[in-house]
Amino acid sequence: MTSDKSLSKIRIILVGGRDVFGREASGKSTTGNIILGRNAFEVGRRTTRSVKAEGEVHGRHVTVVDTPGWVWCCSVENTPNFDRLEIMRSTTLCQPGPHAFLLVIPVNSNFPHICRAPLESQLELLSDKIWKHIIVLFSCVAPLKKKIKESQDMMWLVGKCQNRYHFLNIKSCADCSQVVTLLEKMEEMVAQNNGHYLQIDKGISVGDKQDTGSAKANRRKRVLQACIRDVKQHKTDIRIVLIGAVQGAKSSAGNLILGKKVFAVNRPKTLRTTVCCAINQAKVHNRRLTVVDTPGWYYNYPVEKTPEMDKLEIRRSVHLCAPGPHVILLIIPILTCLEMTVHTAVEKHMGLLGEKVWNHTIVLFTMGDWLGDTTIEERIEKEDKHLELLIEKCGNRYHVFNCKNHTDHTQVTELLEKIEEMMMENNNSHYVPEMESNPCLEIDLMLKTTKTNMTKMNRQTQIIQELLREIKLAELRIVLLGVEDTWKFMAGNIILRGESLFPPKEVLHSFLKK
Ligand SMILES: Nc1nc2c(ncn2[C@@H]2O[C@H](COP(=O)(O)OP(=O)(O)OP(=O)(O)O)[C@@H](O)[C@H]2O)c(=O)[nH]1
Ligand SMILES: [Mg+2]
Incomplete structure (x- = not known):
């Protein structure tokens, strides 16, 4: 009807x-x-x-x-x-x-x-x-x-x-x-x-159809493919550092490269999973691979806002795989729009490793399933200049990973070939970390201070708990104070429930009512 x-x-x-x-x-x-x-x-x-x-x-x-x-x-x-x-x-x-x-x-x-x-x-x-x-x-x-x-x-x-x-x-x-x-x-x-x-x-109006595979996109692809063909001899030992923004699939990429689940991915109830560097090894396609995973930065945050501890961890990554990594894989999820603030955040955080790091860097686009039936080259052409500049800074070296597809091993073998080609260009040398200060020692010092602070904090918590037990409050009102961008709302969410990343306002209201 x-x-x-x-x-x-x-x-x-x-x-x-x-x-x-x-x-x-x-x-x-x-x-x-x-x-x-x-x-x-x-x-x-x-x-x-x-x-x-x-x-x-x-x-x-x-x-x-x-x-x-x-x-x-x-x-x-x-x-x-x-x-x-x-x-x-x-x-x-x-x-x-x-x-x-x-x-x-x-x-x-x-x-x-x-x-x-x-x-x-x-x-x-x-x-x-x-x-x-x-x-x-x-x-x-x-x-x-x-x-x-x-x-x-x-x-x-x-x-x-x-x-x-x-x-x-x-x-x-x-x-x-x-x-x-x-x-x-x-x-x-x-x-x-x-x-x-x-x-x-x-x-x-944007026309009937986006042009697919422009001459420029095709040329970019051909140049990249030619790199792989030049690889004559495979390396036996490759050291890799993964770096990128929070939740960009760094650890997932590490697991895909090593062919086993060794890095933690997406722990529930947290906004980020990796908080300090982790190192793992495996024999893959006759090569001994060492992979260092790192904590990420919040994707468009200026480097000044990244906590000191995270910055030290990022710097420590290249020291962990002594004498230095052969390649730094800069992780960029395909669904990232690399506008100016994001681009600046990437460059500044990469800068923590030293200026020469770019000669040893490959852009690794993750979340390849976002591509659907499109190619990465088509997308690069459509983005504004920042993405192109970043890729050029890495000598036009890039690769795509779909970590949801564990059966497609060519994505790892092709990446290894691109790394080997880059190593050849660098006369087989690895990246030599700058040594003006040792981040490992700085981290030790920071951990000692944190430990002292934790002891103080635990004592304060104990006192508050004892007080609360005595007063038996039926209602507790808390004000969260802090400078801008310190995730006060997240602290509030954890106090109230600690479950979802962004609980809807009404959930908070119902808890507040209680
Ligand atoms: N759709 C899709 N999701 C992916 C892919 N790779 C990883 N993910 C998901 O992305 C989320 C983040 O992955 P992680 O590997 O933990 O990312 P990370 O960069 O290590 O995250 P932090 O350690 O928190 O900074 C997880 O829920 C993954 O399951 C992919 O190729 N496609
Ligand atoms: Mg991680």
Whole structure:
């Protein structure tokens, strides 16, 4: 049954994000397939380009455009150019303009407060009138109205869309009624918009298709491949240091290189896992590999804001694999938008190792699954100059790792060949760490001071606990004070619950109420 307001043609664009590390998809392609009643969009691999599909659905001609997702907490400025341009291109596939945008969000996802502004920036890039054309589509296996009602942030989202939302059971493809109801909700919305679809601002037109494989991108790839062919003799001993921002997949890359899980990855309840250097070895493809893992910096933080202890650890890394590493792998996750502040943070933190370090550095792009069907070269071309400058600083040496794919061993062998080629260029010499001061001694000293402070702190905690036991407070009010960017909110979250990285505000409220 269709409503009185039924349209003969409906044009839909699917939009949505991914969780903070780009791992969990929102379910746009699956949604598109359920609407069209066939496997029109590829699932199981990240959608990297806007794709159009159409069909007859319950008496209407339906056009659906699937788009790449952004990271929920990343605004437009922090989204890689390639993804941003593809999202914008979706509108050109939907001429003369879309009737509806389905904002796809898994009902179980934690859509925290910090994602509100980035979401607004992503959507309003397409049009400032977009909100009148959006239905929030909660992908789910069972409708969870209560969960939505309990979440201030989800309610904010639904409110922005004038209370338009729909639950789509993604495990129940055969249930036509949920698609019919969704189409009717879209028709209702179009009627409220006086029958109008969204006129896309002319300014954002980006052409029909992004050029794939420009001459420059192809040339870059050829130069890189030629490097590998030049390797005549394999090395028997290679020392590697991994360096990069927090949660960039440094430890995962280390595990992939060594072919075993020796570095800790993603300990729950913490924002970062590696807090001090770790060293491990393995025999891989007839080479003895030594890998040093390091703590990361917060990705666009100036080096001055990185704690001294972390800076010392980073400096210590090159001393740990005496007499020095053959290669420093600079880890850059593919979903990083390398704008100026991020670029500066990378250069300054690399500077901790000394100025000559760049001759021994290879950029290792991680999270290769983000590439989908695109190539790293295409993406480098689309980014602004900072990424290109960084790669050039490393002598055009780069490589891609997908740590989720443990079966593809060529990614490690090719990396080793690139390292060997670089070693040949460096006359087989390793990087010689600058010795103006020994970070290992400095760390010892710092640890001694920390130990003294810890003893003091433990005594203070003991006194507070004794006091609390005596007073038996029914309610405790705490004010967190500190200079800017010292993660006060995180301390508060740990005191209150200590579970999630960014618990929604209402969780905090409920604890505060208690
Ligand atoms: N999608 C995807 N996720 C990945 C990949 N590699 C690692 N991850 C995930 O990224 C998260 C961070 O990985 P880690 O290896 O712990 O990163 P790290 O840089 O060592 O993190 P810190 O030690 O906390 O600085 C983990 O949840 C990994 O499972 C990848 O290739 N693709
Ligand atoms: Mg780590």
